[in-house]
Amino acid sequence: MERKLHVGIAGTGMMGRLQADALRRLPGVEIVAVCSGSPERARDFAAAHGIPNFYGDYEEMLNACRLDAVHICTPNHTHFAYSRAALERGIPVYCEKPLTAGGDEARELCRLAKEKGVPAGVNFNYRHNAMVQEMRERIASPQWGKTFLLHGRYVQDWMMYEDDYNWRCESALAGPSRTIADIGSHWFDTVQFITGKRIVRVFADLVTVLGSRKKYAFQTGSFGKQRGASFSWTDIDTEDAAFILIRFEDGVSGSLVLSQVSAGYKDNFVINADGSRYGMSWNQESADQLLIRSRENGTSLLRADPSILHGEAVSYAVLPAGHAVAWSDAQAAAIRRFYEYLRTGGSPGFATFEDAARIVDIVEACLESSRRQAWTDVR
Numbered sequence: 001m002e003r004k005l006h007v008g009i010a011g012t013g014m015m016g017r018l019q020a021d022a023l024r025r026l027p028g029v030e031i032v033a034v035c036s037g038s039p040e041r042a043r044d045f046a047a048a049h050g051i052p053n054f055y056g057d058y059e060e061m062l063n064a065c066r067l068d069a070v071h072i073c074t075p076n077h078t079h080f081a082y083s084r085a086a087l088e089r090g091i092p093v094y095c096e097k098p099l100t101a102g103g104d105e106a107r108e109l110c111r112l113a114k115e116k117g118v119p120a121g122v123n124f125n126y127r128h129n130a131m132v133q134e135m136r137e138r139i140a141s142p143q144w145g146k147t148f149l150l151h152g153r154y155v156q157d158w159m160m161y162e163d164d165y166n167w168r169c170e171s172a173l174a175g176p177s178r179t180i181a182d183i184g185s186h187w188f189d190t191v192q193f194i195t196g197k198r199i200v201r202v203f204a205d206l207v208t209v210l211g212s213r214k215k216y217a218f219q220t221g222s223f224g225k226q227r228g229a230s231f232s233w234t235d236i237d238t239e240d241a242a243f244i245l246i247r248f249e250d251g252v253s254g255s256l257v258l259s260q261v262s263a264g265y266k267d268n269f270v271i272n273a274d275g276s277r278y279g280m281s282w283n284q285e286s287a288d289q290l291l292i293r294s295r296e297n298g299t300s301l302l303r304a305d306p307s308i309l310h311g312e313a314v315s316y317a318v319l320p321a322g323h324a325v326a327w328s329d330a331q332a333a334a335i336r337r338f339y340e341y342l343r344t345g346g347s348p349g350f351a352t353f354e355d356a357a358r359i360v361d362i363v364e365a366c367l368e369s370s371r372r373q374a375w376t377d378v379r
């Protein structure tokens with residue numbers, strides 16, 4: 001039997017927990033260390049998850065443990081330095097999105113990963129949904145015909161009140177874009193994945209509806225409520241929402257609505273693909289379902305049933321028909337693909353640093369477009 005791969009996790013918030021859950025579904029992998037912003041948080045997480053070593057400092061963890069891979073689940077401003085520190089030591093990296101705040105930093109990481117020959121992936125987990133894979137299979141098949149339009153949204157409400165505040169509101173920690181980098185990045189990656197086509201131009205209108213927010217002394221992890229006896233008003237320099245027109249490399253047009261301030265929408269991520277023969281719509285809130293839209297035959301619902309999906313999509317329908325595969329299964333599949341690559345090589349079945357650098361470029365083009373109020377080429 002192969003030896004277990006020793007893994008470290010940086011970050012003990014929402015994604016630290018969810019990536020730890022996904023890692024535990026993999027044979028041959030053991031989480032041996034965790035670090036967080038404070039030693040206490042790392043200790044509590046280690047105790048809760050049965051992890052033998054914990055650290056209050058990332059470099060200390062890298063130096064103390066012989067890691068076979070590290071998962072970076074910390075706020076965005078750490079991604080560049082943490083990825084670089086691991087790559088320089090020859091440790092494979094699985095980093096959260098967005099990879100970096102700017103394209104130059106992302107490219108520097110790509111260069112380093114290549115120079116060192118170290119696998120490096122980014123957690124664009126939505127492409128690992130069974131029905132997203134099915135969309136990709138169908139768009140690649142001759143029965144699809146031609147893609148007319150691609151459009152959709154990614155809308156949430158968890159930042160809609162002025163006392164909703166966390167590290168994402170601070171551009172020093174989250175980067176110059178909030179909503180586009182945070183959730184638009186997922187939409188860009190997923191739509192490029194299903195079509196196999198790059199986004200080459202954008203026209204973005206950014207909206208900040210809450211120009212200042214109440215910041216309390218203590219913020220909890222993502223989607224949590226902050227606490228404290230008093231607050232200070234804090235100016236906000238990043239977008240709550242965005243409207244984006246998109247052009248793909250094959251000339252196809254698209255559009256995207258992004259928001260974190262839209263009441264009642266929780267994690268409403270929708271991709272509509274309109275083809276010359278039929279259309280498809282996927283919403284991650286009902287992740288195991290794909291709407292097949294037809295002019296003549298109305299709309300039908302395809303479910304993640306391994307016996308009726310196509311190609312690669314079959315392996316993503318990990319439960320028997322009628323048992324809904326969803327977010328956690330896609331997350332586990334994403335991480336499984338990364339470890340398959342570590343073990344056996346071949347072609348990476350996950351989003352690489354190169355893929356993620358391309359997404360950073362799209363985010364930057366959106367910011368530039370909004371500033372110029374003009375169509376802007378993606379670098």
Ligand SMILES: NC(=O)c1ccc[n+]([C@@H]2O[C@H](COP(=O)([O-])OP(=O)(O)OC[C@H]3O[C@@H](n4cnc5c(N)ncnc54)[C@H](O)[C@@H]3O)[C@@H](O)[C@H]2O)c1
Nearest residue numbers: 011012013014015036037073074075076096097123221222
């Ligand atoms: N792929 C996805 O679907 C998805 C979903 C949510 C968040 N994310 C990404 O995951 C990352 C983390 O987001 P989150 O929602 O888990 O945030 P969070 O606020 O819930 O957790 C962040 C964690 O990082 C720790 N931390 C802060 N600074 C640190 C430092 N310097 N060193 C080590 N640990 C530090 C905090 O103590 C906390 O445990 C972000 O980059 C975010 O964009 C991805």
